[in-house]
Amino acid sequence: MAGSNDNLPVNFGILLFPAFQALDAFGPLDALNILSMNFPMNLSIIGPTLDPISTKHSSNFGESIVPTHTISDPPQDLDVLLVPGGLGVRDFEGTTPIVDFIRTIYPSLAQKPNGYLITVCTGSWLAARAGVLDNKFATSNKSAWYKRKIVGPKVKWVSHARWVVDENIWTGSGVAAGIDLTLAFIEKVYGAETANDISRIMEYMPHKDANHDPFADLYKLERENC
Amino acid sequence: MAGSNDNLPVNFGILLFPAFQALDAFGPLDALNILSMNFPMNLSIIGPTLDPISTKHSSNFGESIVPTHTISDPPQDLDVLLVPGGLGVRDFEGTTPIVDFIRTIYPSLAQKPNGYLITVCTGSWLAARAGVLDNKFATSNKSAWYKRKIVGPKVKWVSHARWVVDENIWTGSGVAAGIDLTLAFIEKVYGAETANDISRIMEYMPHKDANHDPFADLYKLERENC
Numbered sequence: 001m002a003g004s005n006d007n008l009p010v011n012f013g014i015l016l017f018p019a020f021q022a023l024d025a026f027g028p029l030d031a032l033n034i035l036s037m038n039f040p041m042n043l044s045i046i047g048p049t050l051d052p053i054s055t056k057h058s059s060n061f062g063e064s065i066v067p068t069h070t071i072s073d074p075p076q077d078l079d080v081l082l083v084p085g086g087l088g089v090r091d092f093e094g095t096t097p098i099v100d101f102i103r104t105i106y107p108s109l110a111q112k113p114n115g116y117l118i119t120v121c122t123g124s125w126l127a128a129r130a131g132v133l134d135n136k137f138a139t140s141n142k143s144a145w146y147k148r149k150i151v152g153p154k155v156k157w158v159s160h161a162r163w164v165v166d167e168n169i170w171t172g173s174g175v176a177a178g179i180d181l182t183l184a185f186i187e188k189v190y191g192a193e194t195a196n197d198i199s200r201i202m203e204y205m206p207h208k209d210a211n212h213d214p215f216a217d218l219y220k221l222e223r224e225n226c
Numbered sequence: 227m228a229g230s231n232d233n234l235p236v237n238f239g240i241l242l243f244p245a246f247q248a249l250d251a252f253g254p255l256d257a258l259n260i261l262s263m264n265f266p267m268n269l270s271i272i273g274p275t276l277d278p279i280s281t282k283h284s285s286n287f288g289e290s291i292v293p294t295h296t297i298s299d300p301p302q303d304l305d306v307l308l309v310p311g312g313l314g315v316r317d318f319e320g321t322t323p324i325v326d327f328i329r330t331i332y333p334s335l336a337q338k339p340n341g342y343l344i345t346v347c348t349g350s351w352l353a354a355r356a357g358v359l360d361n362k363f364a365t366s367n368k369s370a371w372y373k374r375k376i377v378g379p380k381v382k383w384v385s386h387a388r389w390v391v392d393e394n395i396w397t398g399s400g401v402a403a404g405i406d407l408t409l410a411f412i413e414k415v416y417g418a419e420t421a422n423d424i425s426r427i428m429e430y431m432p433h434k435d436a437n438h439d440p441f442a443d444l445y446k447l448e449r450e451n452c
Contacts, residue, residue, distance in 0.1 A: 027253075036285035043287045045289065176428050201403050
């Protein structure tokens with residue numbers, strides 16, 4: 001299968017920062033780890049510095065991941081940038097360099113046929129603050145939905161969506177929605193058979209309908225698609 | 227809520243090894259990370275050495291996690307040990323020290339009212355090889371089900387189970403089943419309200435029935451409960 005499509009992305013990167021949400025990152029990454037056994041792919045883990053990056057926020061319980069690159073010395077020729085969310089996103093000042101990095105790198109992704117920006121949960125807040133979601137449809141997590149217009153006043157936020165695709169930008173709802181988004185992304189780019197094989201290996205029953213969002217209802221959000 | 231139950235576990239550990247499955251670890255850990263914001267808990271990450279441990283198996287795509295402890299100098303007074311699976315488990319010789327560690331530490335978990343061993347996916351193979359599942363009901367992932375009797379001839383393997391509880395040992399089916407197991411564990415130990423709050427934050431719709439296993443059917447397993 002590998003190499004049968006010249007437009008397949010090869011160079012993946014994930015952008016991490018202190019107090020990122022573990023599953024925002026490792027749901028998508030687990031699916032991509034499995035995908036990488038059949039397709040030529042590599043992963044850069046991009047952090048503020050080369051120091052390990054912890055999920056810890058307000059407890060002494062967390063995990064630290066080792067970056068391979070920094071935002072000041074990033075990988076060249078990235079095809080896919082994955083941006084998780086997490087409580088760390090709420091530190092607007094602390095995440096300004098992360099937002100600046102997204103703003104700087106996005107044009108190179110946008111001009112590639114195999115270039116994608118993928119956000120999970122409040123990762124879309126970072127993309128929104130970078131301006132790259134302006135005038136685009138996007139979603140975010142539902143528990144902090146009220147903040148969407150503060151971080152992205154020009155974004156066309158979609159309330160009832162497990163994930164949203166607008167051109168080459170894929171934005172997911174909260175945390176676990178990143179797994180559904182990634183399997184849908186794999187289906188779109190690599191085909192349904194590959195996506196189904198990966199769900200089966202993961203023993204995961206994906207939500208297949210991007211517009212079905214039980215959590216928008218659970219949080220009693222008004223329907224919004226602007 | 228914190229501290230209202232003297233039998234709540236406090237000292238959690240996860241046992242990692244090269245080529246562990248990312249989501250086996252980070253599905254449960256994401257739920258526990260959220261739990262730790264309301265309960266006094268700490269996490270030790272236990273590896274073969276203090277070197278970062280990579281998920282990489284047969285590709286150049288993976289993530290490395292930083293251990294806090296080693297199997298030769300483990301944390302004291304562990305209450306919960308979490309053991310993921312992954313392709314690394316299939317290296318029987320390489321994982322012998324991991325198996326030996328489980329065999330050595332399990333008696334101290336078994337004698338505590340708040341002591342638990344939790345495995346996800348082929349993590350149960352490691353526990354089975356350690357002998358701690360002998361004469362107990364347990365499950366494992368479904369894609370490699372045929373190997374269960376090689377690793378655990380005396381284990382009472384349950385084919386159609388998303389997860390199985392036998393006394394203080396919780397074993398999960400493949401990969402994503404670890405999220406369902408962990409939410410069920412949190413419901414049992416910390417209460418339904420806490421578990422529901424965490425699912426909602428994770429925007430995850432858990433499988434609530436331990437006996438419903440669509441993947442056992444998908445892999446056409448004969449019903450086994452011995």
